[in-house]
Amino acid sequence: MCEGIIITNEAKKHLTNNDAIPLSLFEYPTTSGISLVLPDNIYVNAQFSGKYARSPIILDYKNDYFLNFNNEITPVKIIPLPDYFNKKDTDGNLYTNFIMSHTDRMRINPIWGCYFTCKYCDFNKERYKKIPFVKLKEAIDVALADKNIQPKHLLISGGTPKPEDRDFLDSIYEQVTKYLLQKNITTDIMLAPRKEKDLLKKLKSWGVNSLSINLEIYQEELAKKFNPEKAKISREFYFQFIKDAVMIFGISKVRSILIIGLEPISETLKGVEEIAKLGSDIVLSPFMSSENIALAHIKPPTEQDLIEVYEKSKIITDKYGVTIGPRCIPCQHNTLAFPNNSSEYFFS
Ligand code: SF4
Structure with a gap:
């Protein structure tokens, strides 16, 4: 996982349809690779570039994809990019500015950019903006109809909002969750702890399925260095x-x-x-x-x-x-x- 894979020219030719599509879209460091499915349903996002992608594991293709690790061969399935990866909405924005699908999940970031400055993340380098519900809904509809990846659920991920944008984000949580429940799609939310009384009860009442509340670094002195705003919480x-x-x-x-x-x-x-x-x-x-x-x-x-x-x-x-x-x-x-x-x- 951490050291990635080497991709042979033959595998690359098939993955990219002779350079017609990219190998992956670079977004977060943790999702920038290729999604592989190994035997026993082991899913791995394997990096293939960067100075630490130097593993001896080779992704190759001969009639089908396989991994070669010191001549030990493991068959592997590849999860493609969503078909909408280069498609644009009526305003000329790439849908991937609003949504991304990986394996069986769609992810939206209603706050693009981030109020926090975690040092292991690149999303806070993006220009901070709020994505309105109408844009998210359009992108969700496109992702749901995608022919390469059929999403089964949605994650509403960070960035973390500025304090004055929390109400905006809560209204997105509510609208998106309720919209998707009509389609039998569940919504999970990743959020930092907040002090507002009843926030958790409100999320539950809107139909949110689960929460991811990520401490990330336990040791307090290191947390101050690596994720200062979370340490402050x-x-x-x-x-x-x-x-x-x-x-x-x-x-x-x-x-x-x-x-x-x-x-x-x-x-x-x-x-x-x-x-x-x-x-x-x-x-x-x-x-x-x-x-x-x-x-x-x-x-x-x-x-x-x-x-x-x-x-x-x-x-x-x-x-x-x-x-x-x-x-x-x-x-x-x-x-x-x-x-x-x-x-x-x-x-x-
Ligand atoms: S809160 Fe999340 S999105 Fe924001 S900088 Fe930290 S890890 Fe990145």
Whole structure:
């Protein structure tokens, strides 16, 4: 995951339809690669460029796609880009300015750009703007009708709004969730904790399916460095908000990302324990380097680090009756999670 793949010319020729389409669209570091499906429904977003994409794993094509790792061959399926990737709306905007589909999920960013300045993210470099519902709805309709990817659910992701734009964002949460419920599509929301009383109850009453409340860095001194605005919210308030969310949405409907590779493993594991204790799932997100982020010089974690964090986290989450998420199997493509044939994991 962290070191990516090498793509042969033959595979590239087929993936790009002889250079007619790009290999991928660069957006977040964690979604900038190609989505692969390995045997046993293991979904992986594999990077193929950048200075840390240097894995010995080769993606090749001969009648079909396969991975070659030291001559060990693994068949692999490729999830294509959505067909709308280069299409424009009536105002001449690319639909991908408003929506993106990966595996079985659409993602919208009603706040384009971000009020926060997390150093491992490039989205805060975008010019901050609000995307009106009418544009989001048009893009959602296009994504739902896409012939390459049929989305089963929607994620409303960051950026985080300026305080004066919270009402705008809440109205988008409500309108989008209710609009999609008419089409039997569920909406999940990624948000930072907020103090407004009743926010969580309102989200639940609008029909929001689940929440992702991402602490990302556990160690407070490092959090001040890497995600200063989240550090200012405070770890205690994150935990209180997650606890309240679990009370309102229930176990399995709340999760929190921790990034592997930006703090000592022992600190990440303390974070896993504190969050699991609250009844929230954990999402382990390996740090992905990218030229566009402030932390471009930091190497991604090693395979050994990932194995250690995964195995120790599994013991902790089992102890508290929660899961290493996300529970939706195709959404695991950019996280450290594996379906294990249990009912914990599912296709949305
Ligand atoms: S809050 Fe989210 S979108 Fe904003 S900078 Fe941090 S990681 Fe990026």
